[in-house]
Amino acid sequence: MLELKKIKKQFNGRTILDNFDMQVKDNQITTIVGPSGAGKTTLLRCISGLEKIDSGSFTLDGKPFDPANNRDNDNVIGVVFQDFQLFPNLTVLDNITLAPQLVLKQSKTDAEKRAQKLIDQLNLTGKEGLYPYQLSGGQKQRLAIVRALAMNPKILCYDEPTSALDPDLRQTVEDIILGLKKQNVTQIVVTHDMEFAKNIADQLVRVEPIKA
Numbered sequence: 101m102l103e104l105k106k107i108k109k110q111f112n113g114r115t116i117l118d119n120f121d122m123q124v125k126d127n128q129i130t131t132i133v134g135p136s137g138a139g140k141t142t143l144l145r146c147i148s149g150l151e152k153i154d155s156g157s158f159t160l161d162g163k164p165f166d167p168a169n170n171r172d173n174d175n176v177i178g179v180v181f182q183d184f185q186l187f188p189n190l191t192v193l194d195n196i197t198l199a200p201q202l203v204l205k206q207s208k209t210d211a212e213k214r215a216q217k218l219i220d221q222l223n224l225t226g227k228e229g230l231y232p233y234q235l236s237g238g239q240k241q242r243l244a245i246v247r248a249l250a251m252n253p254k255i256l257c258y259d260e261p262t263s264a265l266d267p268d269l270r271q272t273v274e275d276i277i278l279g280l281k282k283q284n285v286t287q288i289v290v291t292h293d294m295e296f297a298k299n300i301a302d303q304l305v306r307v308e309p310i311k312a
């Protein structure tokens with residue numbers, strides 16, 4: 101379980117998150133909802149260590165955890181960004197295998213074997229040699245999910261996974277997230293789409309804007 105206690109985050113003296121508590125249970129889907137500007141992305145960036153918190157603490161399975169410390173967080177938290185942040189100059193396969201080789205020190209063969217399994221699972225078979233610009237939006241997103249999963253994160257986070265997609269792809273994302281839950285992947289899904297959140301959530305957490 102990942103636990104957030106009294107998290108506070110400010111930007112330039114403006115408080116975005118204040119005394120924020122949350123528990124993320126293993127193998128569950130936690131959705132984070134709230135209006136635009138409430139601090140959902142900021143929260144995700146704090147959990148994944150891209151932003152440093154001002155005060156408060158994280159524990160992972162009861163032990164102190166600092167997401168902003170690279171060594172702590174190398175393969176604990178995976179993120180599927182809203183704009184996917186794929187490497188434009190790398191093929192699908194290389195997008196997936198780069199970090200497992202660099203960070204997890206996997207051999208190229210092992211990284212590619214694991215990548216292929218995930219590629220097949222997320223329906224990207226045959227796309228291995230293509231570059232991101234040659235993929236549709238849905239395929240780019242599935243690549244971003246595969247790339248994150250290839251690091252075997254304890255928790256996989258998504259920022260607004262339905263926002264960049266055509267409405268009819270919403271169901272596909274839902275199916276992917278629910279499918280990964282069956283494989284015991286712990287997931288945090290940030291969204292402003294209440295209906296989507298309710299469809300997938302084991303737990304729904306609200307982030308409210310703080311008045312200045």
Ligand SMILES: Nc1ncnc2c1ncn2[C@@H]1O[C@H](COP(=O)(O)OP(=O)(O)O)[C@@H](O)[C@H]1O
Binds near residue numbers: 112
């Ligand atoms: N790096 C930053 N520097 C300054 N302000 C920021 C930064 N990132 C986000 N903010 C501000 O924090 C608030 C919350 O933003 P965000 O977390 O993106 O909200 P949400 O994802 O819920 O729409 C916004 O007012 C935004 O402008």
Ligand SMILES: [Mg+2]
Binds near residue numbers: 140141142260
């Ligand atoms: Mg956001």
